Amino acid sequence: MRIAIIGTGNIGGRLARGWAAAGHTIRLGSRDPAGEKVREIVAANPDRISAHSLAAAAESAEVVAIAVHPPVLREVCEALGEPGDRILIDTMNTMFRKPGEHATTAAALKAWTGSERVVKILNNTGAENVERPQYGGAPIDTFYCADDSEAGRVAAGLAEDLGFRAWDTGGLENAELLEAFAALWVTLAIKQGHGRDIAFKLLSRSEA
Numbered sequence: 001m002r003i004a005i006i007g008t009g010n011i012g013g014r015l016a017r018g019w020a021a022a023g024h025t026i027r028l029g030s031r032d033p034a035g036e037k038v039r040e041i042v043a044a045n046p047d048r049i050s051a052h053s054l055a056a057a058a059e060s061a062e063v064v065a066i067a068v069h070p071p072v073l074r075e076v077c078e079a080l081g082e083p084g085d086r087i088l089i090d091t092m093n094t095m096f097r098k099p100g101e102h103a104t105t106a107a108a109l110k111a112w113t114g115s116e117r118v119v120k121i122l123n124n125t126g127a128e129n130v131e132r133p134q135y136g137g138a139p140i141d142t143f144y145c146a147d148d149s150e151a152g153r154v155a156a157g158l159a160e161d162l163g164f165r166a167w168d169t170g171g172l173e174n175a176e177l178l179e180a181f182a183a184l185w186v187t188l189a190i191k192q193g194h195g196r197d198i199a200f201k202l203l204s205r206s207e208a
């Protein structure tokens with residue numbers, strides 16, 4: 001798929017490398033597409049990753065994954081322009097600052113773009129796990145929510161391409177549940193000192 005990734009930091013860079021390795025075409029959207037940080041990401045897979053302004057990255061993309069901090073999200077939505085029927089993937093968390101008056105980044109993204117195809121996914125674990133989502137050969141879990149079930153399935157497939165297992169939690173009203181998972185991961189990894197090599201796994205008796 002043609003995937004635009006907005007934000008080239010801890011999450012954006014890893015999503016770019018992972019999806020490019022899985023065969024997707026990545027258009028990075030950056031404020032500084034010629035900068036050193038962005039050039040390093042492109043250099044990891046120049047056949048599949050290219051760098052652009054935010055609007056140019058999104059223009060021909062089927063999916064736009066957004067990995068910025070909530071305080072700049074409104075500005076990013078304005079820079080992206082009309083979402084059309086692109087799927088918007090929200091990997092963000094509001095742990096430290098809420099996006100304006102909205103409780104979650106998913107709600108903000110939906111309100112500020114007018115898109116019904118917002119999917120929240122891949123927010124519940126550390127960036128290192130986005131790069132290496134397998135523990136002892138087993139996939140770790142991400143949970144997603146979306147009002148548009150087809151958009152949700154596409155995003156779930158993209159998470160699986162990275163090596164995750166993806167669980168559908170229902171509509172976008174469940175975004176707060178998914179953000180709570182991220183807060184729990186941070187509490188365990190950092191505040192409780194378990195370190196960043198931890199991840200969530202949901203067990204199913206039918207698969208045991």
Ligand SMILES: NC(=O)c1ccc[n+]([C@@H]2O[C@H](COP(=O)([O-])OP(=O)(O)OC[C@H]3O[C@@H](n4cnc5c(N)ncnc54)[C@H](OP(=O)(O)O)[C@@H]3O)[C@@H](O)[C@H]2O)c1
Pocket residue numbers: 006007008009010011012029030031032038067068069070072075076091092093094095122123124125126127128182
């Ligand atoms: N780090 C984690 O372990 C982790 C895990 C799960 C979820 N998350 C969530 O993912 C999101 C990104 O986190 P991160 O750790 O990847 O952050 P980060 O490393 O600080 O990267 C954020 C990126 O946002 C872009 N950016 C900043 N200001 C911008 C603006 N005004 N307009 C457009 N782009 C702007 C920058 O890319 P350019 O300089 O190229 O424009 C920057 O690299 C956050 O919401 C966070 O809560 C993070």
